[in-house]
Amino acid sequence: MTATPNYIVTTGDFIAEWMEDEDLNAAELARRLGTSRKHVSELLSGKAPLSHQVALDLERVTGIPARLWNLYESTYRGDLARLASEQELAAQYDRAKAFPLQYLRKFGYVTANARDRAGTVRQLLEILRVADLDAFWTTWRHGSVAYRRTATARDDVAKLATWLALAENSSGERSDGPPFDRPGLHALLPELRALTASDEPLDAVRTAIDSLHAVGVVLCFIPAVPGLGIHGATRWIGGRPLIQLSLLWKSDDQLWFTLFHELGHVLLHGDKDLYLSGDHTTAEDEANTWASDLLISPAIAATLPRGRDIAAVQEIAADLGIAPSIVLGRIQRETKDYAWGHSLKRKFEFSA
Incomplete structure (x- = not known):
């Protein structure tokens, strides 16, 4: 199984690599792109997003198709979101312990171990089919599915919801x-x-x-x-x-x-x-x-x-x-x- 890398390659890293190959500095690239040195500096550091127009400009300057520059940028922004999401998931772990995690691991519904907090929460949310635990409680109390509302008064909602969700996921087959x-x-x-x-x-x-x-x-x-x-x-x-x-x-x-x-x-x-x-x-x-x-x-x-x-x-x-x-x-x-x-x-x- 391929592990997801825990590092990010910015679009600016690819621009800097091309600049090194061409022995070009930031000031010269800014002149060729018709933009400011500050903007080039922010592109190189990943602070400024690479727009479709800049991708087209880079295509003319570098000879590298704009679609590749756009792909680099999309991958970079996606990786940024992924790492931020990992941190948000890990932060929900203490709340996730209200759910029967040991039971879910025992029967293989959750394969992440207890040290992998983000992975554990991610797999729990996939079982519950919600984006985060706040969404779970909102959906359970106020969602359109009637049976959820009828069970809100129970003190074992986390266990019950998990058991019911497993059946609904299984029934989809x-x-x-x-x-x-x-x-x-x-x-x-x-x-x-x-x-x-x-x-x-x-x-x-x-x-x-x-x-x-x-x-x-x-x-x-x-x-x-x-x-x-x-x-x-x-x-x-x-x-x-x-x-x-x-x-x-x-x-x-x-x-x-x-x-x-x-x-x-x-x-x-x-x-x-x-x-x-x-x-x-x-x-x-x-x-x-x-x-x-x-x-x-x-x-x-x-x-x-x-x-x-x-x-x-x-x-x-x-x-x-x-x-x-x-x-x-x-x-x-x-x-x-x-x-x-x-x-x-x-x-x-x-x-x-």
Whole structure:
């Protein structure tokens, strides 16, 4: 990888090089250009910008095309702006530490190390898609995206915004999908439910991603940010629902239940709000009930065993065509007894 140089070559350096080759001093160059010695001195030092007219004058004096002089000047001014920007970025590092930088480094979203303050801030801003941290807070509080405004009262906005932004950036890779197909999603639900029982959990997840994409629903997985405590989120972007899951508890029952919970938001609720699992809202309660009833009907739920009977769990799951861990999870939630049946749960991990 080519490193960006930390020095600047001024347009005046190129002029001075030509003058040395031609054994010409500043006074003579000023006479030939028809300008003052002061202006030539400022050109040589980089203080005065090289105008298009001076570039044309230099073309006649030096024989070097004006486009090259203009290129030298553009490169010089760009380098000046780059170095100034590096200093401004480094100055924002202390504020950037409010964001989960260690998490971003762990999963490779930020590759700059802690010593590279400017690089760290630059990559964070690229994730957030803002020019600086002032712009981030202004956009979050007053921007046109409704879900940002609904979450401004939270005390973990920096973590939440980072997690949400990672999903939005990831979803851009599947932006060529079809529009949202509500009937198609309804028809897909039995297939998604059956995927929970697959012998190959990772393949089942990939199939779910592709199947949902075909009906205009984007599903992505973004690692949980420490301390955020959110299993899933749903909002609409570009007319399509975006569902992201965190694998917070890393178990297949939680993954599938959260997915169906978020699909409940897609089918039951509006397309203007952000829905975060764990929020104490009517919409969250409705999505919970919808997902629970879809996976295990209320009539069957009423007959589930209340004791620690793994064989019964497996038999019921086979009859229902769903993962045993989902039946187990339902029993555990209703009995508040979580200290058994762990062998029925399959684990998912993000690669760090």
